[in-house]
Amino acid sequence: MAITTQEAWIERSGGLAVEIPAYVREVVEEIAFQARADRKVDKRSGVSQRLPITTIELVASNAERRALANGEPVAVPRVTDVYAALPSITGKFELEYEGELRGAEQVARDLIHSAVGNIFTGMFDGTDTRAVVEWFDLGGSLQLSDTSSADEVIAQARGVQGLRELAEHAGLAPGAPAPSVASAIDFVLEGLYAQRKISRSEDRRYAAAETAPRRGARREEQQIDDPIPLPSGKKKYYN
Numbered sequence: 001m002a003i004t005t006q007e008a009w010i011e012r013s014g015g016l017a018v019e020i021p022a023y024v025r026e027v028v029e030e031i032a033f034q035a036r037a038d039r040k041v042d043k044r045s046g047v048s049q050r051l052p053i054t055t056i057e058l059v060a061s062n063a064e065r066r067a068l069a070n071g072e073p074v075a076v077p078r079v080t081d082v083y084a085a086l087p088s089i090t091g092k093f094e095l096e097y098e099g100e101l102r103g104a105e106q107v108a109r110d111l112i113h114s115a116v117g118n119i120f121t122g123m124f125d126g127t128d129t130r131a132v133v134e135w136f137d138l139g140g141s142l143q144l145s146d147t148s149s150a151d152e153v154i155a156q157a158r159g160v161q162g163l164r165e166l167a168e169h170a171g172l173a174p175g176a177p178a179p180s181v182a183s184a185i186d187f188v189l190e191g192l193y194a195q196r197k198i199s200r201s202e203d204r205r206y207a208a209a210e211t212a213p214r215r216g217a218r219r220e221e222q223q224i225d226d227p228i229p230l231p232s233g234k235k236k237y238y239n
Contacts (some may be wrong), residue, residue: 030115120191127221131162150182
């Protein structure tokens with residue numbers, strides 16, 4: 001992480017401060033670790049330190065774009081900003097045959113998903129998340145976007161029981177600005193999704209976790225008026 005912090009172009013001129021939460025930095029670094037361990041990624045070509053460096057730069061840029069569009073005084077990246085760096089991530093590793101079958105973008109998404117899950121589990125180990133999960137299980141849903149302002153995220157999250165309290169567990173300082181609070185809320189939602197406790201659609205609609213379909217289907221019972229074949233080739237019907 002020290003190399004990424006030293007080499008990445010984060011301190012930029014222009015007057016808009018960029019404050020990257022520790023968990024976002026850790027997720028970005030974890031993506032590289034996940035890539036190096038994934039059997040779908042070619043170990044011979046390796047995964048260089050350029051992956052987290054360029055990723056964190058693009059994450060910061062996406063946060064800047066959102067802050068400028070919404071007139072926010074500080075740009076605070078969110079975990080979901082990492083997906084804006086997908087083209088860069090896929091260009092930083094080669095794939096084995098299994099990875100080629102799955103596709104570079106999907107492999108990168110899987111790496112991000114695993115990285116978020118690992119960091120979230122490490123930070124929230126032993127923390128009770130049932131109140132938030134139950135809210136979704138009871139039919140609640142939350143629609144967000146990577147362009148949503150911090151105030152919009154906070155306003156929508158206000159109706160989710162226990163979500164703000166979990167967000168504070170992500171290391172929010174007392175009196176943290178709205179962009180920091182929104183980033184922590186985003187981290188909690190993505191973390192619960194990574195743990196499969198809730199679900200998320202491609203358009204970032206969070207809802208209850210999807211239940212696995214039952215294996216095998218019940219055989220349909222034979223209707224009383226179904227024909228029963230007889231050896232003679234004739235059909236017998238029961239009334």
